[in-house]
Amino acid sequence: MDEILNYSLADFQYNDNPDVLEPPEDFEAWLQNPRINYCFSFFEQQLLCMPRTTTEIKSNLDQQKRKMINLTSYNYLGLSSHPEVIQAAHEALDKYGTGASGAPLLSGTFDLHIKLAKKLAEFKEQEDCLLFSNGLAGNMGAIQGILRKGDFFILDEKCHKSLVDGGTLSGAKMLFFQHNDMDSLAQMLEKSKGKRTLVAVEGVYSMDGDLVKLPEVLELCHQYQAAIYIDEAHSTLMFGPNGKGVAEHFGLEDKMGVSFGTFSKSFGVVGGFVCSNARLIRYMKCYSSPFHFSCAPSPVMVGALLKSLEVATRDSSLRDKLWENTAYLKKNLLDLKLDLGKTESQVIPIIIGSSGEKLFQMATEIQKRGLFLQPVDFPAVPAHSRRFRISVSSQLTKEEMDKACNIIEDVIVKGLK
Ligand SMILES: Cc1ncc(COP(=O)(O)O)c(C=O)c1O
Numbered sequence: 001m002d003e004i005l006n007y008s009l010a011d012f013q014y015n016d017n018p019d020v021l022e023p024p025e026d027f028e029a030w031l032q033n034p035r036i037n038y039c040f041s042f043f044e045q046q047l048l049c050m051p052r053t054t055t056e057i058k059s060n061l062d063q064q065k066r067k068m069i070n071l072t073s074y075n076y077l078g079l080s081s082h083p084e085v086i087q088a089a090h091e092a093l094d095k096y097g098t099g100a101s102g103a104p105l106l107s108g109t110f111d112l113h114i115k116l117a118k119k120l121a122e123f124k125e126q127e128d129c130l131l132f133s134n135g136l137a138g139n140m141g142a143i144q145g146i147l148r149k150g151d152f153f154i155l156d157e158k159c160h161k162s163l164v165d166g167g168t169l170s171g172a173k174m175l176f177f178q179h180n181d182m183d184s185l186a187q188m189l190e191k192s193k194g195k196r197t198l199v200a201v202e203g204v205y206s207m208d209g210d211l212v213k214l215p216e217v218l219e220l221c222h223q224y225q226a227a228i229y230i231d232e233a234h235s236t237l238m239f240g241p242n243g244k245g246v247a248e249h250f251g252l253e254d255k256m257g258v259s260f261g262t263f264s265k266s267f268g269v270v271g272g273f274v275c276s277n278a279r280l281i282r283y284m285k286c287y288s289s290p291f292h293f294s295c296a297p298s299p300v301m302v303g304a305l306l307k308s309l310e311v312a313t314r315d316s317s318l319r320d321k322l323w324e325n326t327a328y329l330k331k332n333l334l335d336l337k338l339d340l341g342k343t344e345s346q347v348i349p350i351i352i353g354s355s356g357e358k359l360f361q362m363a364t365e366i367q368k369r370g371l372f373l374q375p376v377d378f379p380a381v382p383a384h385s386r387r388f389r390i391s392v393s394s395q396l397t398k399e400e401m402d403k404a405c406n407i408i409e410d411v412i413v414k415g416l417k
Helices: 002-006 026-034 034-040 083-096 104-108 111-123 135-146 161-170 181-192 212-222 278-287 299-314 317-335 356-368 398-416
Strands: 055-056 064-069 129-131 152-156 173-177 197-202 227-231 258-262 270-277 347-353 386-391
Touching: 002 270, 034 197, 034 356, 034 386, 083 299, 104 129, 104 161, 104 258, 111 129, 111 270, 111 299, 129 135, 129 173, 129 278, 135 161, 135 258, 135 270, 135 278, 152 161, 152 181, 161 173, 181 197, 197 212, 212 227, 270 278, 299 317, 317 347, 317 398, 347 356, 347 398, 356 386, 356 398
Parallel strands: 152 173, 152 197, 197 227, 227 258
Antiparallel strands: 055 064, 129 270, 258 270, 347 386
16 A cells, blocks of 8 residues: 555656546555545635735645635735735726637637736837737747757746746657756757747746756747747846846847746736737737637636736836845755755745655645645655745744744754754
8 A cells, every 4th residue: 555655746647547527546546545535635725815925825734714825826916915906906907897708819818908018018128019818828838839840949947837838738849858967958949940940948947946057048049049938927127127037037029039928926917928029929919829719818817917917017116025035935944954045036945855755744734833834745846855845925024034033943844854
């Protein structure tokens, strides 16, 4: 029976069950194992109010409702619960109703969509922008809209699944380079020499919080005449003097071939957007399935997004506070001698090591103490670097961060000794 614990989600994707409506036979047995079942109970815990820095959660572990300090939310700038954003959503709801009720090219485009796309294109220093109802679909749809069979798609090995799935859909040949390793990227570019090639990177890598080495990547792209696609899901509205993202942080905001962002993180809403030159956007409108064949984003969301963009860019106060909080938390965690990997952003991993057992024991204790900090297990991260992953928010108070660090010290630091 204990052998079952050696398996992970990496082992059950292949399904040879003769009944196509049934999962692999050993998957259910694995899930029902009490220890695996326990690990899964950390998923889908119910938030009972807004994802603020102190929020109420009904725990799957003991069914108790608890007020918890929230270090797991993507609400980096607190915009999902910002009064002006909520007011804007109410106003859009009253004027336009709940849904767009049509694909963008037919009947789903409202004046709000046009306004948002124009503002985002300007913000990203690109000519035009496509809006998607979902971030993952935006990445998939953009890659599938741009690349064709015979093209090359070169990705950093730590790129998000949405980019990989977009590559699969497109039929392009996919090559992966070692994370942020320029020699490895150059090797892949050699293989695609003379072919249409797109290189995908992320501004902030979502599991480690480190930044892309953008100037070096760009130089190689120029050398090999490859185009660059940057996913700024975890950096838009936060990095750069004007919050434009990691490209602006490096002074390269006008050098990106395609710039992608999600609305589900710093914007505090949901959806995705892709900015590029006007000709490519016109082409993608016709060949990117999640745009062409799917309902436009709800006007309620678009109304909220216009306000999120305005609030986050009218001054630097939210991102200044985010970086102040990030520095404060990082210093306290480093004082505790924790391994934070190579983080350079508001995404801070606390690397525990290879023991899944230890990770989940700590996760249980942390939750019971009132801290919402989720464990990240293999295969989401390598088996030797299981971790907790902190998402810092500009809204965290010093008191909340101190309390969180006390819990981390009591549980993680002691647990690692
Ligand atoms: C780097 C990156 N790109 C794209 C996405 C997909 O965005 P969404 O969750 O808004 O669908 C995510 C989601 O976590 C992400 O981390």
